[in-house]
Amino acid sequence: MANRSAEGDAHRPVAQEVAELMRALGVPDASWRGGARQSRSPITGETVAHVAEASAAHVADAVTRSVDAFEAWRTVPAPRRGELVRLLGEELRAHKAELGRLVTLEAGKVLSEGLGEVQEMIDICDFAVGLSRQLYGLTIASERPGHRMMETWHPVGPVAIITAFNFPVAVWSWNAALALVCGNSLLWKPSEKTPLTALAVQALFERAAAVFGTAPKGLSQLLIGGADVGAALTDDPRVPVVSATGSTRMGRIVGERVARRFGRSILELGGNNAAIVCPSADLDLALRGIAFAAMGTAGQRCTSLRRLIVHESVYDTLVPRLAKAYASVSIGDPRAAATLIGPLIDKDGFDNMQKALEAARAAGARVHGGERVDVAGAADAYYVRPALVEIDEQVEIVRHETFAPILYVLRCSGLPEAIKLQNGVPQGLSSSIFTNDMREAETFMSAEGSDCGIANVNIGPSGAEIGGAFGGEKETGGGREAGSDAWKAYMRRATNTINYSRQLPLAQGVSFDID
Incomplete structure (x- = not known):
């Protein structure tokens, strides 16, 4: 190997820093000490945590809780849902330094990029708060007199979010902030390579939910595990939307499994x-x-x-x-x-x-x-x-x-x-x-x-x-996340026709008269 030393002053052991940051971020020790899955830092290659894992059986129970949470959350007015996302953004602001450094320790990014990733989370929370008052539909001209047409947008259900190691928390926030203001519940499977930052973000979300006061239990759940956990999420018909970020190979598996049950996929895959x-x-x-x-x-x-x-x-x-x-x-x-x-x-x-x-x-x-x-x-x-x-x-x-x-x-x-x-x-x-x-x-x-x-x-x-919709074409999967009108992927659209007249004219001039 070529000879080169790390620049900068001597640093404390990575494991010690991880422990201090996890405690500062309010992550319970039981979730990252004594579990079955080893978590290592790419900075030194050392093991820094032992994380508790979910199983496929846990997923089914989590989806049940997510459905219950969705049925309560969808009735909350969208601007009120935006208040929870605002509180999440405030938690992220308050803990930007700690979470950004944890991103560096777990994903190996330089510090400015770790902090930048958390800033991206804060930015999407700000965007989503504004969006919570702008979930607009259209009013459409009707060809029938005394009629009005319009479209309305409604929450769709539990949203599964599968994220990759390279942006361990920002990509979750792109999906989560929009899905929450749209009225959906969340199920998050992070990369097996970066579970600690996910645990930290979940702790911050739970703190925001406690301040919010009326968020239903199970509104956001974290499922750490391997491919069996991802497969259980993609196969469950109670999860109408699966957002998956990763390789094209992974996207082919996820897309096909979700399509088989007529679910909807938001795929963010390879880029050359x-x-x-x-x-x-x-x-x-x-x-x-x-x-x-x-x-x-x-x-x-x-x-x-x-x-x-x-x-x-x-x-x-x-x-x-x-x-x-x-x-x-x-x-x-x-x-x-x-x-x-x-x-x-x-x-x-x-x-x-x-x-x-x-x-x-x-x-x-x-x-x-x-x-x-x-x-x-x-x-x-x-x-x-x-x-x-x-x-x-x-x-x-x-x-x-x-x-x-x-x-x-x-x-x-x-x-x-x-x-x-x-x-x-x-x-x-x-x-x-x-x-x-x-x-x-x-x-x-x-x-x-x-x-x-x-x-x-x-x-x-x-x-x-x-601010712009993020995503690509061809083998990149066609998904769009973050800004512009990407929020529509987390909702279902209904076209409504209202007859306020006393007549019943049919469209396209069809006649169907009965005595």
Whole structure:
């Protein structure tokens, strides 16, 4: 392994910090000490907790409680439901520092990203509070005299939320805040790799519910466990909506099982995101945008930049500068202030990265970086140098998403070729273009441009704000969460016709007279 020490001052043992934070966040010891499932920190690889698990049998009981809670919660006026979400946001504000640091300890993100994830939770709570007074339907012109048509939106039932390790709490909040103001109850299965932050958030929710005073018991429940717990949730017909974030492989399983019982899925799956760099691009701006999008979170965002498509006229200027940044970026303990890149989540993540780099080399690629980095006191952790991979063609390994800091770099001769490369993968989450040409920017965002759910100009593909609907197309699953009108996925729509006349005209001029 390459030699490098973590930057910053010496830190206390991770397990000690975890214990202090769990207590500060009000998490009962019994839920994370003495359980069957080991929880480890990617910072050092050490075990920091033993978490109690649910079973498939527990899921059935939890769904029963969730149905009861839903039947009470749906009758609460939406602005009043928003008050509970406001109180949750206040708990998050009060404990942002502790929860953000716990995200760092459990997921390996640098501190600014851990804190940023909690800020995202606060932001979606603010959004949902406003939304609680804006669950609008339409009034629709009727062709029949003396009639009025309208649509109304109603709570749908218990919502299952299955989250991934890379955003262990923010993704729950995107779903939970909206589902709660829409009148639904919650069932949360977090990643087995990040149960501690989920326990902490559940404790904060219960504290907010206690202040609220009239929230029904079982309104939000946490179910920590493996695939059997997820399968029990996806198979239960009493759960009308399942929101699942993870791999495309997982999404195929969840989507098929939920569809089999005519349930509804909100799927946020793989992203093989690209950025196009055009001849007119501000290369200093592009360099900064590319660096964060590709290397931030150690390449473990669904929106991480994985493919860079560079016009041949600027390739030889930009790529050497990018290679220099890759060679010098600070890697180490994410608690250190100078660190920009923390660890991969575990050995599987590291092994998958190395297999992908081997496949790229076999295809003739030139690989810069990618080696394991030695961090003092972290022999059982997996720190890596981000890999910059120059490759001549978009071969199969490039079309496959590897959840690691690998950036494939391809040349292009013009925008049509660049867009064809951009769209020529199975995934369709996020994309971006760096250009100062208005025509290129508008083309990229048009129907003939990017086929992704997110298309950005002069920023990278990562770092979405909660105000816009988040999600993608093709193998990304088609789901939408967070802002805009994503709330509609957590409700059922009814079309209503009211006859306020004394006549009964039929639509489309149909006549049906009886004596």
